[in-house]
Amino acid sequence: METNVTIKKLSNRFPGAIIETHSHRGDDTAVVKKESILEICTFLRDDEALLYNFMMDLTVVDYLGREPRFEVVYHLFSLRHNRRVRIKARVSEADAIIDSIVPVWVGANWFEREAFDMYGITFKGHPEMRRILLYEGFEGHPLRKDYPIKKRQPLIGPIN
């Protein structure tokens, strides 16, 4: 199957790092170990048969009650092969840290800052790990499922 090229190549290259794969509604997805995310992303970008040169989206999903609690979700796109893939890495609450992929795609910078802002995941090796949409001094990470929707915080002015 043409659509599964990416998943096949990944499983062959990193047999120990792929936890599971699926293609729900035609979206190829691979769940990988968070320790090898940087290596896998570099491979996906540089391999001739894959060439995922776009980091389209990076976000986090909070599965409260599951262990590990968070999933960092990467959406990649290959212009040459006109193909998309979703890579997910699971991160636990106690050790909410994962390698930054800014060395692979410089455009990931703000996406990772947003993920940190909203979910409190730290990206190791990021050049500027601070809040982006909310202000310095905001307490908590609002997109976590245990952050109450009606909670209010006083606005303090921006800090330069």
Added chain:
Amino acid sequence: MSDLMKDLHTEHMVINMGPSHPVTHGTVKFLVTLDGENIVDMKVDIGYLHRGFEKMCESGTWQQVIPYTDRLNYVSPLINNVGYALAVEKLIGIEVPERCQYLRVIACELSRIADHLTNVAAGGLELGAFTAFLYFVEARELVWDLIEMLCGARVTVNFVRIGGLKNDLPQGFQDKTRAVFKECRRLWNDVDKLLTKNRIFIDRVRNVGDISAEEAIAYGFTGPCLRACGIPYDVRKAQPYLVYDRMDFEVPIGETGDNFDKYLVRMEEIQQSMKIVEQALSQLPDGPINLDLPQYRMQPKEDIYHRIDSLIFHFKTVIDGIKPPPGEVYFAVEGANGELGFYLVSDGSGKPYKCRVRPPCFPLTAAMPRLMKGRLIADIVPTFDMINMIGGECDR
């Protein structure tokens, strides 16, 4: 002279531009470090329009997200509507009737025209071309009249539904479109004459804000800004959705990726979009606009009043929300600024578990320091304009 320069007391100056500054026509702040008029460093501070889009989506039902999507890119709200509806339909695994697909294409392209008109108009205005601004805002008003005719609102349209549309085309829409496009083309020609060969305009935009194709890709550029670098990537061509594969249109590309190329790409896309609308109107098939699936798309009002099963479905979908099967999808459409993607996760309940938007102007705004370092402070004006940062979408 060099001795004199050495003794001169020169220090870098840090100035704030924004969050409310005539140049930053989104609410955004630039922290610029200046050496004279040269930009040494620049930091972009966003988030002033952050209102917790995702958190709001997670607290409402799937249908209640649609009005929120209007407020993402509020210059082309119909594209956001369509993008979200298509993503949910992909999650459920349904496809809307053919007539509905055509109408969605028409809606998207009208929105794209309005967006590009606004962008070029504002860009002209900020560089002193007030006439061009007036002409294109007039054209945009005409397009908005069409949109108003279509869905009753000009900006907060709330037109698309999951599995269909709010209403069918109104009477006389074809004739009105023909008249509006005739006028738009006349105004387009006027603005083209005013700007494209205008020495003052060219001096401000040529070779400013240029970026190589490789770098643009690494930064995650999409849409007109990427095409201006010479990469013909357009979601409508690469992964055709709706009925774009039946439309005959070109994807204009630039060469250097500078602001002038971005301007030219947008100008050409206005023409192409008008062509698409005309084709879609002439090919428009008859038939229903809504899916006949009462668990996802509300039945017509007369059925709800007169049939018990329709009433039950109506009650269930309004109170509990529609229930897509558990799963996750990513769906991208070509927004006016680039790839607009929706990543949805469903846990099988009536509320989205996660509703993520990939805003096209977010990576574009992130590249502002790269585009501006070493340039003059006056270059911020055209560059930021051609980036077309929309606060509602960037900050969500």
